[in-house]
Amino acid sequence: xxxxxxxxxxRFAGDFVKSPTAVAAGIGLIVIALAAIFxxxxxxxxxxxxxxxxxxxxxxxxxxxxxxxxxxxLGSDEQGRDMYSAMIYGLRISLFxxxxxxxxxxxxxxxxxxxxxxxxxxxxxxxxxIVDIQxxxxxxxxxxxLLAALGKGVDKVILALILVQWAYFARTVRGAxxxxxxxxxxxxxxxxxxxxxxxxxGHLLPNVLPPVIVIATVQVANAIAIEASLSFLGVGVPIxxxxxxxxxxxxxxxxxxxxxWISFYPGVALLVTLVCINVVGDHVRDILNPRLSR
Amino acid sequence: xxxxxTAAVALALGSVVALPAAAQTLTAGxxxxxxxxxxxxxxxxxxxxxxxxMFEALVGEDENLGxxxxxxxxxxxxxxxxxxxxxxxxxxKFHDGGDFTSRDFLYTACRIPNVPNSPSSMAGFIKSxxxxxxxxxxxxxxxxxxxxxLLLTDFxxxxxxxxxxxxxxxxxxxxxxGCPGIDGYLDSNAYNDGTAAIGTGPYKFVxxxxxxxxxxxxxxxxxxxxxxxxxxxxxxxxNDGARVAALLAGDVDVIEKPPVQDLERLRADENIxxxxxxxxxxxxxxxxxxxxxxxxxxxTDGKNPMQDVRVRRAISLAIDRGLxxxxxxxxxxxxxxxxxxxxxxxxxxxxxxxxxxxxEAKRLLAEAGYPDxxxxxxxxxxxxxxxxxxxxxxxxxxxxxxxxxTEVDAMTASVFFSRRNNYEFSLYLAGWGASGxxxxxxxxxxxxxxxxxxxxxxxxxGRYSNPDLDAVIEEALATVEPEAHDALLRKxxxxxxxxxxxxxxxxxxxxxxxxxxxxxxxxxDQHTVLTSVRxxx
Numbered sequence: 168x169x170x171x172x173x174x175x176x177x178r179f180a181g182d183f184v185k186s187p188t189a190v191a192a193g194i195g196l197i198v199i200a201l202a203a204i205f206x207x208x209x210x211x212x213x214x215x216x217x218x219x220x221x222x223x224x225x226x227x228x229x230x231x232x233x234x235x236x237x238x239x240x241l242g243s244d245e246q247g248r249d250m251y252s253a254m255i256y257g258l259r260i261s262l263f264x265x266x267x268x269x270x271x272x273x274x275x276x277x278x279x280x281x282x283x284x285x286x287x288x289x290x291x292x293x294x295x296x297i298v299d300i301q302x303x304x305x306x307x308x309x310x311x312x313l314l315a316a317l318g319k320g321v322d323k324v325i326l327a328l329i330l331v332q333w334a335y336f337a338r339t340v341r342g343a344x345x346x347x348x349x350x351x352x353x354x355x356x357x358x359x360x361x362x363x364x365x366x367x368x369g370h371l372l373p374n375v376l377p378p379v380i381v382i383a384t385v386q387v388a389n390a391i392a393i394e395a396s397l398s399f400l401g402v403g404v405p406i407x408x409x410x411x412x413x414x415x416x417x418x419x420x421x422x423x424x425x426x427x428w429i430s431f432y433p434g435v436a437l438l439v440t441l442v443c444i445n446v447v448g449d450h451v452r453d454i455l456n457p458r459l460s461r
Numbered sequence: 462x463x464x465x466x467t468a469a470v471a472l473a474l475g476s477v478v479a480l481p482a483a484a485q486t487l488t489a490g491x492x493x494x495x496x497x498x499x500x501x502x503x504x505x506x507x508x509x510x511x512x513x514x515m516f517e518a519l520v521g522e523d524e525n526l527g528x529x530x531x532x533x534x535x536x537x538x539x540x541x542x543x544x545x546x547x548x549x550x551x552x553x554k555f556h557d558g559g560d561f562t563s564r565d566f567l568y569t570a571c572r573i574p575n576v577p578n579s580p581s582s583m584a585g586f587i588k589s590x591x592x593x594x595x596x597x598x599x600x601x602x603x604x605x606x607x608x609x610x611l612l613l614t615d616f617x618x619x620x621x622x623x624x625x626x627x628x629x630x631x632x633x634x635x636x637x638x639g640c641p642g643i644d645g646y647l648d649s650n651a652y653n654d655g656t657a658a659i660g661t662g663p664y665k666f667v668x669x670x671x672x673x674x675x676x677x678x679x680x681x682x683x684x685x686x687x688x689x690x691x692x693x694x695x696x697x698x699x700n701d702g703a704r705v706a707a708l709l710a711g712d713v714d715v716i717e718k719p720p721v722q723d724l725e726r727l728r729a730d731e732n733i734x735x736x737x738x739x740x741x742x743x744x745x746x747x748x749x750x751x752x753x754x755x756x757x758x759x760x761t762d763g764k765n766p767m768q769d770v771r772v773r774r775a776i777s778l779a780i781d782r783g784l785x786x787x788x789x790x791x792x793x794x795x796x797x798x799x800x801x802x803x804x805x806x807x808x809x810x811x812x813x814x815x816x817x818x819x820x821e822a823k824r825l826l827a828e829a830g831y832p833d834x835x836x837x838x839x840x841x842x843x844x845x846x847x848x849x850x851x852x853x854x855x856x857x858x859x860x861x862x863x864x865x866x867t868e869v870d871a872m873t874a875s876v877f878f879s880r881r882n883n884y885e886f887s888l889y890l891a892g893w894g895a896s897g898x899x900x901x902x903x904x905x906x907x908x909x910x911x912x913x914x915x916x917x918x919x920x921x922x923g924r925y926s927n928p929d930l931d932a933v934i935e936e937a938l939a940t941v942e943p944e945a946h947d948a949l950l951r952k953x954x955x956x957x958x959x960x961x962x963x964x965x966x967x968x969x970x971x972x973x974x975x976x977x978x979x980x981x982x983x984x985x986d987q988h989t990v991l992t993s994v995r996x997x998x
Contacts, residue, residue, distance in 0.1 A: 217854075222785070222788045223788065225789070246854050247858075319870070319872070405871075406854060406871045407857060407869050421722045423723050424725055424726050
């Protein structure tokens with residue numbers, strides 16, 4: 168045992184690098200995230216600036232040159248957006264929406280889940296019945312209904328995703344917290360007459376975090392997929408600022424006519440992103456689950 | 462054993478003999494489903510197209526929406542233009558064998574305002590008639606309160622039903638406030654199950670399965686030329702890709718509205734024949750002409766820039782209509798100079814196509830007090846017209862280049878139209894399919910000042926109001942003599958174009974795809990009428 172491996176984080180990092188697949192996926196994820204964050208620098212064109220695109224260059228195949236000499240590496244869609252740039256910008260929207268949404272959903276879920284476990288009784292009953300009702304509907308359907316009522320826009324999509332996803336976290340946190348509450352350290356904290364909020368957030372919270380982290384990684388991938396589905400169905404982001412899902416939807420019209428690149432490349436980008444997140448998430452679960460550690 | 466083989470041979474022979482009969486069935490894939498077989502229930506494109514097979518109107522419209530004799534053989538107007546006399550065609554039979562007489566037309570007029578649960582009534586088409594009477598069994602006389610040149614177009618818009626099949630056997634008297642002696646009217650279910658679906662058209666009702674098919678069979682007692690097909694089936698296939706796939710697989714013989722992006726491939730396919738024709742549907746942008754402020758516009762200190770003709774002209778100059786037709790519509794459109802295409806009544810051939818000029822557009826914007834432009838939201842449906850949302854995006858690009866930073870708000874048609882009717886857009890994209898009335902149709906609906914009593918400006922959701930224009934339109938609508946009527950329409954069209962009251966973009970060209978060896982007439986009203994489908998290239 169070296170001193171380096173003493174902190175939980177270092178132990179976690181040490182376990183993580185043991186799997187080459189997870190490392191590869193992790194690197195892929197970092198590259199995707201960096202490209203999305205620095206989209207303005209990485210992408211040769213801002214596809215959301217209508218003054219920069221022109222329908223004169225619409226539906227050009229990959230590798231073509233536009234009328235003013237612009238090189239369309241992965242082709243262009245019918246509005247003359249460079250697919251390569253549009254993908255990077257689309258990724259940015261998809262990642263931003265899902266991370267923000269899952270972040271808020273975790274917070275809401277944590278607070279309500281802990282509250283339900285701690286207070287029990289009718290509070291527990293009320294919160295968990297709401298969770299049950301919500302989880303009995305497919306997430307996509309709930310999100311569709313919400314967006315139909317809320318209208319379009321990135322903020323609305325985020326709100327819909329939070330409302331769809333908090334229930335998963337609330338249920339997980341409550342389960343984990345119920346187990347922890349019976350443990351001696353909580354009894355000890357109680358006998359010291361510590362205030363409830365301190366026991367909840369100071370003692371219980373750190374111990375229920377591991378399952379939440381695992382679920383959060385899976386839910387980020389889910390959120391990306393739901394956002395893409397919503398945009399594909401035309402209720403997500405504005406059409407002049409397409410995310411990956413909307414790009415795929417735009418290209419869908421052209422699949423039969425042989426202009427595959429409009430749907431294909433954003434589809435590949437979506438696939439790679441989801442696979443990377445899921446592989447990383449899987450591996451994190453393996454590490455954090457004590458039953459699986461040898 | 463011998464019997465058995467004879468039976469087998471007979472069976473084999475039977476199937477060989479049956480083949481030509483099977484080939485006599487024409488199956489069509491419709492892009493949207495009619496909501497009923499009842500011709501008077503719902504004034505909707507697919508309903509009216511389906512109706513044309515089974516029910517005929519008093520007068521008909523040819524492919525270019527010119528008026529032709531149908532159930533009425535001829536007609537005359539009185540000198541004051543207030544009385545119309547229609548001579549009915551002799552020997553016209555209903556599908557149940559009954560004779561068509563003036564009584565049936567009166568009954569149809571009686572039923573129109575009284576169809577139970579009608580979502581969109583045909584009542585507008587008989588509103589102009591003050592009295593409708595039948596001097597004898599083969600004559601209809603119609604009087605109007607004021608001269609009304611569009612009566613024929615109105616009467617071409619609804620199919621005539623059989624009074625007897627609707628359970629009414631006595632004579633009929635038409636009164637606008639209700640017909641005496643008729644207590645109740647059959648609802649559309651009686652038509653959907655076939656009991657009342659008795660018309661005079663070339664095809665008669667066989668079966669209606671909502672969501673699946675409408676089947677019809679040739680009516681042997683038809684007065685006109687017998688149609689080519691023994692039986693026809695209309696199948697609703699709303700998904701574009703699925704409709705094309707059904708045609709390629711041979712499940713259907715003809716489809717309407719093949720998607721623009723697939724046409725290139727369909728044209729190249731030797732098993733497919735593509736037919737297309739100009740339609741009367743104009744795609745236009747309408748400005749919010751009503752006061753300050755206007756929704757979605759920023760950077761104008763609360764002023765409504767659309768009230769300034771220089772801004773409207775600048776927007777018109779910024780838009781390259783030819784480029785949209787070429788790139789977004791794949792050539793399946795004709796750039797618009799005015800509100801109806803050249804082949805219709807009342808167009809002014811002198812009006813030229815706007816030549817795009819970005820510098821002039823910027824200069825006009827600066828002159829109007831917006832040197833830095835402003836922000837704008839362009840509203841559009843995304844599933845109503847061919848490539849509607851894509852056209853809106855292209856317009857947004859072009860306006861942004863001219864300095865008007867434009868955002869596109871695209872939504873499904875039902876949401877769009879309710880928001881538009883609430884005046885929630887300062888600029889919106891929509892379409893208008895002109896009737897056979899030609900220029901008069903968009904003029905009175907889209908740009909005449911809103912006036913419910915006169916039935917004007919019904920779809921003028923930009924609230925455009927120009928007294929000079931209103932005067933010319935009202936005069937045209939009161940002039941029955943065709944030459945004078947058309948001259949006034951030309952004058953009105955010129956006023957609209959000069960004032961940029963509304964901004965026509967292009968006319969849709971409607972394509973149909975058929976299996977090779979078949980052809981059909983492309984109708985300007987975009988209706989798919991299967992009686993015109995025939996062998997040929």
